[in-house]
Amino acid sequence: MISVDSLTKRYGAQVAVSDVSFSCPPGTVTGFLGPNGAGKSTTLRALCGLTTPTSGSAVVGGRRFRDLPNAGRTVGVLLDAGAQHAGRTGRESLRLSAAVLGVPRTRVDEVLEQVGLAGRPADKRLRQYSLGMRQRLGLATALLGDPQVLVLDEPANGLDPEGIFWMRGLLRGFADRGGTVLLSSHLLREVEAVADQLVVIAGGRIVAAGTTQELLAGSGTLVRARDRAALAAALAAAGIAVGGGSGDALVTDATADAVGEAAAAAGVVLRELRPAGGEGLEELFRSLTAGSPAGTVPAAQQVQEARA
Known part of the structure; x- marks a missing residue:
């Protein structure tokens, strides 16, 4: 110690x-x-x-x-x-x-x-x-x-x-x-x-x-999908607010589990799912x-x- x-x-x-x-x-x-x-x-x-x-x-x-x-x-x-x-x-x-x-x-x-x-x-x-x-x-x-x-x-x-x-x-x-x-x-x-x-x-x-x-809890979750619009709709349907993102990425304060479940429920194929900003x-x-x-x-x- x-x-x-x-x-x-x-x-x-x-x-x-x-x-x-x-x-x-x-x-x-x-x-x-x-x-x-x-x-x-x-x-x-x-x-x-x-x-x-x-x-x-x-x-x-x-x-x-x-x-x-x-x-x-x-x-x-x-x-x-x-x-x-x-x-x-x-x-x-x-x-x-x-x-x-x-x-x-x-x-x-x-x-x-x-x-x-x-x-x-x-x-x-x-x-x-x-x-x-x-x-x-x-x-x-x-x-x-x-x-x-x-x-x-x-x-x-x-x-x-x-x-x-x-x-x-x-x-x-x-x-x-x-x-x-x-x-x-x-x-x-x-x-x-x-x-x-x-x-x-x-x-x-x-x-x-x-x-x-x-x-680092406030870093949020970054997610990318083949269809960005479909992903945004899936997150909105699950009540998950999107706070930003660049390019084809979306960033939200929700956990990775919640984001993944919302995408899966909507049949959205994810390309990336990780803590937001690898530079947290x-x-x-x-x-x-x-x-x-x-x-x-x-x-x-x-x-x-x-x-x-």
């Missing part, structure tokens, strides 16, 4: 986050969303013990990250896939981490296989890795201690579509086995596909939080964060804290 309670962080006169509260229960993937400078990184850094809150708390299982015994065995963290020694091989990097965590070397081969870096990629120097390979290695490092919680900042950055699909399955499987995932990403459609709940931050404050279904989360995100002030924290201050 991740719990962030009234978290506030100030850097001098600059407020990076203010009164941020949310929780991530076991068995769920939480999408943590917000524009650049909104406070996502500050929140994740506070959760992982890399910055000290001015007030409030960010804990895992009721304990601060720095108070967890052998924290990597409880929380797997990926905040910066580039923060790795370029002269080491992927296998060497993981073996060093395994020694620190106290896990057997056999675990290194297991996670290399899990993230698709087994074989020759494992023995390449990290300077030869693509960004996508670095992300996979970062995930392997996060998974190495067999943690119950994953905290990931932009883990799909640099992955190709196949890699993004693979990551979605990995995170979904982790949560379905009882794990807790907190995922920050700018790939909104991918977050929508995998997240059980969403937390949206803008200007250093939470502007929306809830289950994905709750927050993108539209929600824009509406919640439009015009929000960016609370960017000077990089020098973040670096100074990381070294402390």
